[in-house]
Amino acid sequence: MTKPVHTVQLFHTCLVNELFPEVGMSVVKVLEHLGVVVKVPTAQTCCGQPALNAGYPDEAKKVARQTIILLSQSSEPIIIPSGSCASMIVNQYAELFKDDAELLPVIEKLTARCYEFSQFLVDVLGITDLNAELKQKIVYHPSCHMLRGLSLDKEPRQLLASIKGLEVTNIPDSEECCGFGGAFAVKHDEISEKMMTNKLTQLTATDASAVVSCDMGCLLHLGGGLQRTNSNMQVQHLAQIIETALL
């Protein structure tokens, strides 16, 4: 029996497109290695979360509408390599448009085929063993959107655990927020800094060479902090670690 060939649409997110394109490249390479055909709707812009979180729901809806229409042009699964963007689409879109009788059923259909990257690999492709090897010590940072927004924790951990030679360490209070929070990082920078320093102190104490997460917002913030202290610790998206292990 031949394995079904999956074709997916990649919603790469604005942070990946502009600041961390290498993450998008890793996502594509990993998916293709696993036999998935990747398409990229090039008219994508943003999920609208920055506006919603800053207290501008109407502006967020304007952006979200564009995203909903674009992604509804196909009926294939949509892969989102970001817990926060996936959470925005899957959890917030229906709430934002709850009074829009026309768009709600479209959103329902759309969210039913939206998957965060690790979720797609584990829950749809059924990956239990990546057949990959990488001798490295890393620490996994479960972002708030992954852990509590989407209830996705065993998926990324399972993928990491299946990489031979990879040592995955944990820190105490790993479930605590890193302090990014979007605009919060600027609006309440003094609190954000304390939360970041707390988190980085615990992360660097593990002696891991990299902190791995599924959210670029967290990695932009923690990465910026690590750079500031000239630390050797890298920030990596899950897809990047997997790509390195596979290829």
Add this chain to the structure above:
Amino acid sequence: MKTDFKHRIKQAVEDDALRTALSKATTTLRSKRLSALESLPDSDLTRKQARSAKQEVLNNFAYYAESFEQRLLDHGVTVCWAENAESANQHILEIAQRHQVKTVVKSKSMATEETNLNEALEQAKLKVVETDLGEYIVQLAKDRPSHIILPIVHMSRQRVGEVMHDTLGLPYTDDPAELCKHARTKLRSEFLAADMGISGANFGVAETGGICLVTNEGNARLCTSLPRVHVVLMGIEKIVPTMQDLDQVLKVLARSATGQKISTYTTLIHGAAKDGAVGPEHMYVILLDNGRSTLFDSPHADVLACIRCGACLNVCPIYKNIGGHAYGDVYPGPIGSVVTPYIRKQGHWKQLAHACTLCEACHEACPVRIDLPKMLLQLRANNQREEASFIDEMKFKMFANLASCPVLYKFATKCFRSFMNIFHADTWLRKSIFVPKQWTKHRDFKTPASQSFQDWWRERSKDV
């Protein structure tokens, strides 16, 4: 007002002793809560049932308020209704006058903090003594409590020792057991001499007219059984329908607050002393509105399901770093950020809703699963509508216009990227005029990549 909040935050984050104390307390309470919930055969079910008990009242609010009142009257309790803080205090002053009260002992009550009752009683020349150990120290120190369950979490034992030494003339000690013993001795004489005891209520049982108090020290029992007059100040949302409902909420309250299966003293009071028993001769219950009916009329009505356990404070990473005083009012943390704008009827309190990363820890910890992050997000939107600066508004309108038009968006981002790449590309920056200084003060920022993901994809697709 905005600057006051920012100023308080700044003071708090620079107070290492405070942050250490907060970290220790919240970490301990967090793990105790999780262990305690495991002792329930099905904690999820119990939480749902506790929430349903509160939700049932919110779905029939006036009916339960009236039923509760009727059962109280049946027990000979005098019931007063207070629309606001002044009215509540006024009722209590009148009661004190009626019964020639000179001394009042109080057990811990957030409602009385809301109404600033102590100040009103003292202005009327009554002697008021807080009897919960933490609240007693707060009163002696002329301070304010900073946590719903642990009023002096912000004070070191040395500070407590100083306060008791300075105000009571006792020999200095910083040993908690010694300090507690001193307080016990001092307060015992106050309990015995007091004319009136004032308590809050953790819950009111509509079916029976019972007032439930959940405590550990014994001071609430002393306040409500020794003095000849007992006054209860209770928010109208504290009602639960039946005794079985009370059982459900009690199952989650102590577990969520302190990690105990049940508090040391769970007291259920039905009226004043009966049939010659020793106890209060008169009992009054003041049903307090003070913004609750406005809250009920808002999109945040469900927040009235709160059972005041403090679990949201203990998991909030912001609370952990700034403490209760920074929030500036009676209720701190996630719960405080939602209810304060309604209790104080002032829009500027909505800014508290921005001091949050929407991490959802509070939603997960709340025993009755109030969706606090959703409410905070809505408050942010309300706050922006009322108070946003022109620049801020324009920024997001521009963002919306750009991001909803792919052609414009690509053009704008490409221009920005090309411009930035003249100076920097594919690297991290220490600072830049294009990046807010609040970011670069603490972190480097990643420059736009010289080749965006879509650039790479386009090239790759051409090659294929």
Add this chain to the structure above:
Amino acid sequence: MSESRERILNRLLDSQVTATVSPVKQLVPQDPVPSALSADECLACFCKELDALEVDYYIEDSVDDLKQRLQTFIAAKSLLAWDQKYLPYGIADCLENENCCYDDADMAIQSQAEVGVTGCDFAIAETGSIALLSAKGKPASASLLPFTHVAVLRRADLVYSLGEMFAVKQDEIKNCSHLNIITGPSKTADIEMVLTVGAHGPGKLIVIIGP
């Protein structure tokens, strides 16, 4: 006064029509499922909880043993006790020669007592709690003022859960001014989270479980 009442209730009634409240999702069962535990299992559970609470307890299989046990805690102490008609197993005999006062004594005298002696109206195994209803002759002060509280429990008055107790005893509870469910000695952790026993209530709780 009643104008405030009308205004508040009317606001609640008006808002109810449009209020954004979630519906009730999970009905609370009004008849709790009685525990399947046997009396012995219940007792074992109760004792396990008492151990965790650091409450001293003694299981006595005869009334004589129980009385002897009680004597060890009350000999040569000043006492504050329930009236004899409420004390189980005839333990009122033990109090006869002791310096003992009751609820008719002046509060100043009551507060001098070193040991409070009471029965228990019931006890809850699940949480290691004892429950005392106040009435004339059964003052709440006996379990509150003295530093040591000795509570004598009839084995048959032990139930498994609070819910069961509420179901069985609801009428009694609502006709009594104070129900006190006591779980361990008085305590506080207000100062630097350091647990201190004996804050305002008894710092020592002793439970003697009779036959």
